[in-house]
Amino acid sequence: MSIKESLLEIKNSLPDTVTLVAVSKTKPVSDLEEAYAAGQRIFGENKIQEMTQKWEVMPKDIQWHMIGHVQTNKVKYMSEYVSLVHGVDSFKLLKEINKQAKKHNRVIECLLQMHIAEESTKFGLNKSELKDLIASDDFKSLDNIKVTGLMGMATFTEDTEQIKKEFGTLKQIYNTLQDIKSTNLDVKILSMGMSGDYKLAIEQGSTMVRIGSSIFGSRNYL
Numbered sequence: 001m002s003i004k005e006s007l008l009e010i011k012n013s014l015p016d017t018v019t020l021v022a023v024s025k026t027k028p029v030s031d032l033e034e035a036y037a038a039g040q041r042i043f044g045e046n047k048i049q050e051m052t053q054k055w056e057v058m059p060k061d062i063q064w065h066m067i068g069h070v071q072t073n074k075v076k077y078m079s080e081y082v083s084l085v086h087g088v089d090s091f092k093l094l095k096e097i098n099k100q101a102k103k104h105n106r107v108i109e110c111l112l113q114m115h116i117a118e119e120s121t122k123f124g125l126n127k128s129e130l131k132d133l134i135a136s137d138d139f140k141s142l143d144n145i146k147v148t149g150l151m152g153m154a155t156f157t158e159d160t161e162q163i164k165k166e167f168g169t170l171k172q173i174y175n176t177l178q179d180i181k182s183t184n185l186d187v188k189i190l191s192m193g194m195s196g197d198y199k200l201a202i203e204q205g206s207t208m209v210r211i212g213s214s215i216f217g218s219r220n221y222l
Contacts, residue, residue, distance in 0.1 A: 003031060004038040006215045011039075014209070018202055021065050023194070023212030025050065029057055031216050036062070044086070044210050048074045055081050067210055069123055072096040080104050086151045086191055086210075089113045089123045091133055094145060101144035108144065111151040111191055114173060116166040118155045127173060134177075134185060142184055149189030149207075150174050154197055163197050167204035174205070 001009075011020055021044040024032050032043060032054060041061060045051035046068025055064055063083035070085060072093055079100035088094055088110045101108040112133070115124030125133065133139055134147070152170040154163040170192055177187040193201025193209040201209060 003034040003216060007035055007038050007040055010211060010214060015202065017207060019189075019208045021067065021191075021208060021210045022215055023067065023210050024054070024216065025068070025212065027212075027216050029054060032058060035215065042083075044212070048078045051082075052077050065210075075100045076103075079106070079108065082108060084108075084148070084189075085110045087111070087113045087123065088147075089115075089125055091136075091138065094133075094139070094142060094147075098142040098145045106144065107146050109146050109148045111149045111189060112147055114150055114152040114170055116152040116154065116170050118162075118166075124152060130173070134180065134182075140182055140184065145184055147185050147187070149187050149191060150177070151191040153194070154192070154201075160200060163200050164204060167192055167197075167201050167206070171205040 007022065014020060019042065021042050022035050022040050023044040025046045036059065042063045042065060044065040044067040045054065048066065051064055051066065064081060065084045065086060066078060066082055067086045069087055070093055075096045085097060085108065088097070094110065097108055097110060112130060113124040114130065115126055150170060150173065154166040157163065171190065174187065174190045189208050190206050191208040191210065192206045195211050195214040198209040198211060
């Protein structure tokens, strides 16, 4: 099946309430161009240098999502153009995104990453850290970022009940933030679900899924 066929099949299967991020990490520009020609406008990358190289040559109506773990010293390279940063797991990183966004007179949207998996290798905040962060005056003083939701990754397991439970936990946390509004907090995105578990994530309330291999085929490990 071609990239176009795979993309359209997945898009047609998604509810109107769910946004598709086509995860194009490690893929050549030609693959992205094929997806673009099929109507895709949101692409997800996990390395800032690779994303920037693609941004430079691809059409400028694309929304670029940074979905990988972000090092603070690399934020400056994407701050001119990035649309959404999925994996914000510390105030330090949020502060740096704010600083770099200010240089470009932009407000960069961010998702706070929650640790919901049993795997210790996954990054993310716990519930108390999330609560403390958004309640702090330091957070409220950041004028060039806007937290628009949460992101989380379930444990890599065949146990669907465990995956559903972890996604359900994230949805509950997301629900508690719905009524909290401030200048830089407007929670409307719940990013959870990838190629292997996005259908379970949608059942549990995901509004944004990150799908790569089901569109572009197996990842190219460089």
